Amino acid sequence: MKLLYPTSLKLDVNSIDGFSVALQPYDVKVPIPEEHIDAEVLVTWTNTAENLKDAASRLKNLRWIQSP
DSSP, X not given: OEEEEETTSOXXXXXXXXXSOEEEEEOTTSOOOGGGTTOSEEEOSSOOHHHHXXXXXXXXXXXXXXXX
């Protein structure tokens, strides 16, 4: 399972090391890169409305969206 988390969020990724999740950081100021559109989980934080709309239309495997 691929989880995208924004670089704008302070996250201790080492605390979830060992779980069956592939953690991928992304920049909220640009659209999510093509190589990450297969993500199943998207953590949002300080994303623009435009980037969220883009993510909703391109990330077809999303199963969970988390907004802290």
